[in-house]
Amino acid sequence: MTIELRHLKKKYDNGEEVLTDINATIENGQFYILVGASGSGKSTILNAIAGFIPINDGTVVINEKDVTQLPPKDRNLSMVFQNYALMPNLTVAENIVFGLAARHTAKDIQQQKLNDVLNLVHLEEYKNKKPGNLSGGQRQRVSLARALVSDAQIILMDEPLSNLDAKLRAEMRKEIRALQQQLGITVIYVTHDQTEAMTMGDQVMVLNKGKIEQIGSPLELYNAPANTFVADFFGSPSINLLDVKMRHNSFHLNDQFEMLTNVDIDEGQYILGVRPENIVISENGALRGELTHIEPLGDGTNIEVNIGQNQSVRIKVSEQLDLTLGDVVSFNVLIDRALLFTPSGQLLHTGKSVSAVI
Numbered sequence: 415m416t417i418e419l420r421h422l423k424k425k426y427d428n429g430e431e432v433l434t435d436i437n438a439t440i441e442n443g444q445f446y447i448l449v450g451a452s453g454s455g456k457s458t459i460l461n462a463i464a465g466f467i468p469i470n471d472g473t474v475v476i477n478e479k480d481v482t483q484l485p486p487k488d489r490n491l492s493m494v495f496q497n498y499a500l501m502p503n504l505t506v507a508e509n510i511v512f513g514l515a516a517r518h519t520a521k522d523i524q525q526q527k528l529n530d531v532l533n534l535v536h537l538e539e540y541k542n543k544k545p546g547n548l549s550g551g552q553r554q555r556v557s558l559a560r561a562l563v564s565d566a567q568i569i570l571m572d573e574p575l576s577n578l579d580a581k582l583r584a585e586m587r588k589e590i591r592a593l594q595q596q597l598g599i600t601v602i603y604v605t606h607d608q609t610e611a612m613t614m615g616d617q618v619m620v621l622n623k624g625k626i627e628q629i630g631s632p633l634e635l636y637n638a639p640a641n642t643f644v645a646d647f648f649g650s651p652s653i654n655l656l657d658v659k660m661r662h663n664s665f666h667l668n669d670q671f672e673m674l675t676n677v678d679i680d681e682g683q684y685i686l687g688v689r690p691e692n693i694v695i696s697e698n699g700a701l702r703g704e705l706t707h708i709e710p711l712g713d714g715t716n717i718e719v720n721i722g723q724n725q726s727v728r729i730k731v732s733e734q735l736d737l738t739l740g741d742v743v744s745f746n747v748l749i750d751r752a753l754l755f756t757p758s759g760q761l762l763h764t765g766k767s768v769s770a771v772i
């Protein structure tokens with residue numbers, strides 16, 4: 415099942431344009447993520463694909479058929495919601511087969527399908543319980559089972575894990591991804607969580623105020639973000655975006671630090687993007703500053719160092735550090751892993767192309 419979004423536009427009655435020319439192709443069997451901050455338009459796209467809201471312009475094509483004017487029930491897709499949307503007075507089994515029963519599917523087929531999906535989501539023992547007696551994770555599995563039982567080849571998921579605690583969320587991420595791969599279904603998944611986007615998606619669409627910032631695989635977005643918005647969206651702690659000047663084949667940071675480079679660009683102002691893990695603490699490092707923040711993680715440490723002129727640098731190392739606030743920390747940037755952006759934030763060079771000696 416391939417889904418194509420062509421020039422989707424959406425304005426609500428108040429005239430606010432919440433989607434501006436959305437174009438995308440979602441290939442059969444892909445786990446496709448829509449990610450962005452609250453209000454960026456993720457749910458609006460999902461609802462437009464499902465047919466829950468009309469769009470002002472553009473087309474939704476499913477398997478080469480224009481479905482823009484079709485009601486949701488004729489689009490061959492099912493949906494999993496954040497709040498589970500289960501019926502509290504029905505048992506798990508009744509909730510799961512509700513749609514099949516409504517379509518008068520034969521009883522024995524209903525039972526067969528029910529057993530199959532209960533087995534898939536590991537809920538056999540709970541089939542006679544009411545949703546109120548289940549944990550959040552189990553409720554979300556019921557809602558997943560209900561989506562799977564319909565045999566729809568496309569499942570739309572709107573923040574399905576956001577009501578779960580961190581540990582359960584991590585488990586469910588794996589389960590949903592494994593199920594999707596096992597069944598070969600196409601999933602379009604909305605989240606505001608960069609970790610979900612990175613860990614689950616084959617392709618990720620990054621949205622900002624109703625516009626697409628970039629579409630790519632998780633590692634493409636991480637290693638070659640189209641702009642500083644995308645660079646800043648992925649990674650924790652977030653990337654350092656340092657104002658640098660290019661002069662005499664060197665980047666100058668704060669007029670104090672100089673980094674030689676062989677990148678061939680005009681002299682002037684740029685933004686150097688350095689991920690916190692691409693900085694090495696070293697006794698005689700080329701850069702130094704005062705420690706202003708330290709976060710011991712057990713398996714590593716995150717620190718922040720003030721290098722003056724209102725610029726601080728986030729550093730992530732995989733060791734435990736014995737440092738006190740105010741200590742001077744000296745470090746080197748692995749400049750061959752840095753990203754170079756124009757002053758307006760568009761990517762100019764990635765990785766090796768910025769390669770240099772500090």
Ligand SMILES: Nc1ncnc2c1ncn2[C@@H]1O[C@H](COP(=O)(O)OP(=O)(O)OP(=O)(O)O)[C@@H](O)[C@H]1O
Nearest residue numbers: 426427432450451452453454455456457458459606
């Ligand atoms: N029925 C509506 N009438 C007017 N504006 C709306 C309506 N529904 C959504 N919006 C606006 O559309 C924009 C996009 O909303 P949408 O729900 O798609 O964002 P989102 O990225 O899914 O956000 P969230 O993560 O908070 O759900 C927001 O600015 C929102 O206020």
